[in-house]
Amino acid sequence: MLHPVGPEPTAVYWRRRLLVLGGVVAVLAGGSWTAVAVGSDNPPETVVAGDSPVPTPALEQVLPSLAAGQLVPPAVPPAGSAAPETTAPPAGPVSGAPCTDDMIAVEVRPDPPATPVGSKPTFDLVVTNVSPVACVRALDAGLREIVLIDGAGNRVWGSNDCFPEDSSELVTLQPGEAAESPVLWSGRTSNPGCAGDRSAPAAGSYTLRGRLDTKTSADAAFTLT
Numbered sequence: 001m002l003h004p005v006g007p008e009p010t011a012v013y014w015r016r017r018l019l020v021l022g023g024v025v026a027v028l029a030g031g032s033w034t035a036v037a038v039g040s041d042n043p044p045e046t047v048v049a050g051d052s053p054v055p056t057p058a059l060e061q062v063l064p065s066l067a068a069g070q071l072v073p074p075a076v077p078p079a080g081s082a083a084p085e086t087t088a089p090p091a092g093p094v095s096g097a098p099c100t101d102d103m104i105a106v107e108v109r110p111d112p113p114a115t116p117v118g119s120k121p122t123f124d125l126v127v128t129n130v131s132p133v134a135c136v137r138a139l140d141a142g143l144r145e146i147v148l149i150d151g152a153g154n155r156v157w158g159s160n161d162c163f164p165e166d167s168s169e170l171v172t173l174q175p176g177e178a179a180e181s182p183v184l185w186s187g188r189t190s191n192p193g194c195a196g197d198r199s200a201p202a203a204g205s206y207t208l209r210g211r212l213d214t215k216t217s218a219d220a221a222f223t224l225t
Contacts, residue, residue: 096133103129107217108217110222117225122184134175150206156206202224207221208221
């Protein structure tokens with residue numbers, strides 16, 4: 001390569017090699033310039049004196065802008081709809097209020113529970129306050145009644161049939177307190193309004209049932225001998 005051989009003089013061959021080498025260098029230099037030009041299509045931004053780039057807030061890097069979101073208002077019940085009802089605990093009995101039927105117990109006590117036919121036994125009508133508070137109840141004579149019923153279920157006698165009484169007795173009963181009202185039986189039958197004949201009922205087993213106005217008692221056994 002350093003000593004060219006040919007019919008031409010040596011200087012000729014050296015000039016040719018220098019021309020080829022110059023062309024290769026020119027091609028390489030042009031490619032490098034083109035690559036630099038392509039890489040610099042976007043010129044650097046010019047920063048004006050006194051201005052500085054505004055950094056993006058850290059919150060916006062994590063959460064979307066509130067301006068882009070939608071605020072959902074709280075649910076409002078339709079107009080005219082009733083508010084949800086709350087169930088209040090049931091109120092207990094109030095001290096000093098009227099005695100309701102479920103606050104008292106009524107009982108008939110025959111004294112004695114067995115008597116001879118034609119005798120005049122006494123029946124007690126007992127009203128007891130079974131509530132935990134004091135209450136007031138009318139024990140008027142016209143509200144109290146005792147009836148005698150035979151074994152067949154027929155009404156034999158009633159305390160208000162022939163001698164109805166009229167009284168005004170408003171009584172305050174303490175818890176557990178009882179009020180007794182004695183009723184004397186003449187020993188004879190009767191009908192409402194004292195209509196018809198009156199006679200002594202036959203010996204046998206009977207039932208006594210009492211009431212105070214709208215509150216009735218349990219049946220009590222009674223025997224005529």
